[in-house]
Amino acid sequence: MNVSQFFKLEIKRNLNLALFVSIGFAFLFGGGIVYSIYQLDGPFQPRNVSGLYSGVATVALGVFCAKVVIADLHHGTVYLLFTSARNRIIFLISRVLVISVVSLLFGLGCAALLYVNHVLNGQAFSAGDVGQAVLQYVLFGVFFTLLFQVTSMFYQKVMQLLILSLVTILVLPGLLGIVFQVEAIPEFVKDIVAYAPIYSLPNQLPFLMLDGMEMVVTGIVSLLLFVFAYERLPKIDY
Amino acid sequence: MSIEMHELSKTFHKKERALTDVTLSLRKGEVVGLVGPNGAGKTTLMKIISGIIVMYDGELTFSGEGRSVGSLIEKPKFFPNKSGRYNIHYFRSLFGGDDERFDEIIQSLGIDSYLKKKVKDYSLGMKQRLGIALALISNPDYLVLDEPTNGMDPDGIRNILGYLKKLAKERGIGILISSHILEDIENVSDRVYVIKEGRLINEYAKDQQQGEVLEFTFSQADLHQAMHVLAGYEGVTRSGNVLSVPFDGDMKQVLKHLSQHDLFPVDVKRKKDTLEDFYFQNMESEAK
Numbered sequence: 001m002n003v004s005q006f007f008k009l010e011i012k013r014n015l016n017l018a019l020f021v022s023i024g025f026a027f028l029f030g031g032g033i034v035y036s037i038y039q040l041d042g043p044f045q046p047r048n049v050s051g052l053y054s055g056v057a058t059v060a061l062g063v064f065c066a067k068v069v070i071a072d073l074h075h076g077t078v079y080l081l082f083t084s085a086r087n088r089i090i091f092l093i094s095r096v097l098v099i100s101v102v103s104l105l106f107g108l109g110c111a112a113l114l115y116v117n118h119v120l121n122g123q124a125f126s127a128g129d130v131g132q133a134v135l136q137y138v139l140f141g142v143f144f145t146l147l148f149q150v151t152s153m154f155y156q157k158v159m160q161l162l163i164l165s166l167v168t169i170l171v172l173p174g175l176l177g178i179v180f181q182v183e184a185i186p187e188f189v190k191d192i193v194a195y196a197p198i199y200s201l202p203n204q205l206p207f208l209m210l211d212g213m214e215m216v217v218t219g220i221v222s223l224l225l226f227v228f229a230y231e232r233l234p235k236i237d238y
Numbered sequence: 239m240s241i242e243m244h245e246l247s248k249t250f251h252k253k254e255r256a257l258t259d260v261t262l263s264l265r266k267g268e269v270v271g272l273v274g275p276n277g278a279g280k281t282t283l284m285k286i287i288s289g290i291i292v293m294y295d296g297e298l299t300f301s302g303e304g305r306s307v308g309s310l311i312e313k314p315k316f317f318p319n320k321s322g323r324y325n326i327h328y329f330r331s332l333f334g335g336d337d338e339r340f341d342e343i344i345q346s347l348g349i350d351s352y353l354k355k356k357v358k359d360y361s362l363g364m365k366q367r368l369g370i371a372l373a374l375i376s377n378p379d380y381l382v383l384d385e386p387t388n389g390m391d392p393d394g395i396r397n398i399l400g401y402l403k404k405l406a407k408e409r410g411i412g413i414l415i416s417s418h419i420l421e422d423i424e425n426v427s428d429r430v431y432v433i434k435e436g437r438l439i440n441e442y443a444k445d446q447q448q449g450e451v452l453e454f455t456f457s458q459a460d461l462h463q464a465m466h467v468l469a470g471y472e473g474v475t476r477s478g479n480v481l482s483v484p485f486d487g488d489m490k491q492v493l494k495h496l497s498q499h500d501l502f503p504v505d506v507k508r509k510k511d512t513l514e515d516f517y518f519q520n521m522e523s524e525a526k
Contacts, residue, residue: 013328
């Protein structure tokens with residue numbers, strides 16, 4: 001299988017209308033806050049702008065993360081692609097690269113909205129914000145794609161996987177948050193939950209407030225997921 | 239130059255035994271049929287050969303040059319919202335293949351006029367043809383086709399089978415093909431493996447002289463006695479009111495033997511053993 005061709009084709013296949021409509025919709029949604037500051041002198045900060053943008057963006061990106069993993073399972077095209085260990089590894093790497101590009105676009109969308117807010121409302125904006133937005137969205141995309149990839153290696157029912165992915169992003173962080181309300185739970189458990197990407201990413205990304213430690217932990221967990229998938233994917237029956 | 243499979247076994251979920259000690263070979267330039275009832279393990283075997291199933295017991299080895307396998311397993315797989323042309327472009331970009339040859343494949347399979355349509359609008363027969371084209375896209379050394387003529391019209395079936403024969407003969411591709419239409423398999427294959435409940439139970443070689451049988455149809459009243467009289471002949475089988483006796487060149491002797499017991503068949507036919515006879519004989523003897 002030709003690696004560079006596969007990557008090009010997958011980029012073309014995934015940079016589609018649905019992606020740009022999703023980013024546009026997230027932009028419009030977050031733009032509501034920008035407008036309210038501009039026209040109505042609303043009491044909002046840049047983090048509120050990125051927060052509302054992420055309301056749409058994280059859900060849409062979550063769907064894209066699941067889609068890049070399960071689309072070939074759904075269409076059965078894995079039968080054409082997974083015919084050798086090498087092809088399976090190429091598939092895995094291309095998925096990480098594709099979702100990185102998709103996430104980068106969501107991050108740039110967020111940064112663009114913050115810039116519009118800066119121009120119209122004079123609120124803080126710097127090149128660092130662009131970097132943070134891109135980095136945090138890419139971490140989000142890569143982590144959840146690898147998580148769904150690993151999940152799909154054990155469970156291959158497509159519709160359930162899609163639902164599971166949405167539950168993981170939308171519901172699970174809230175459930176995990178209960179840990180912090182229960183005093184009896186030891187502090188170290190709370191620390192583990194706080195730094196677990198599955199909790200920290202959906203909670204901190206809206207405000208672009210992932211701290212250094214959270215990013216490092218997300219990076220390490222993503223790397224572990226990748227290594228696991230790299231090892232296991234060639235040894236799984238489809 | 240062949241694929242050799244030695245004692246292949248596959249168990250799903252630690253208890254569902256799909257294949258048990260299957261030993262067979264597929265040589266380049268020959269068409270090999272694989273027949274058996276639903277759930278016999280044909281698809282599992284084909285998935286192993288094409289690399290989709292990787293966890294199994296036993297050995298699968300390629301001898302000689304060329305190890306690439308093209309496959310069409312179960313239903314054809316495509317991006318349904320894209321055109322046939324896009325699907326071909328996509329997989330061709332990945333797996334390569336030379337242009338002239340591919341144009342010839344498209345024309346031989348009769349799909350050149352459908353390529354602009356979205357695949358989801360294709361009939362099953364058209365999808366099968368496109369699936370075969372995609373299986374051939376990488377110019378493989380071996381081709382594994384699981385019921386490739388499903389949903390095709392009779393003309394289409396004849397064309398496809400003829401084309402497969404040509405591929406094997408002229409290009410030296412080794413083809414493993416399964417179907418429930420035994421006549422098609424017999425027409426296209428040089429050899430046929432019969433598989434049942436995950437075990438290979440026999441092999442039918444077309445170039446070997448197949449036996450002939452005499453088929454005697456008896457009235458219901460005579461059937462029981464006729465079975466008793468013919469029991470002395472080796473290999474007698476029964477299907478309804480018809481008793482089949484392997485033909486050794488002397489029909490008169492059997493008829494004389496029957497007439498000595500006042501048994502006169504309603505009908506007598508001399509018939510060459512077909513794959514269908516071979517298949518059912520094997521299925522019946524396995525069931526006993």
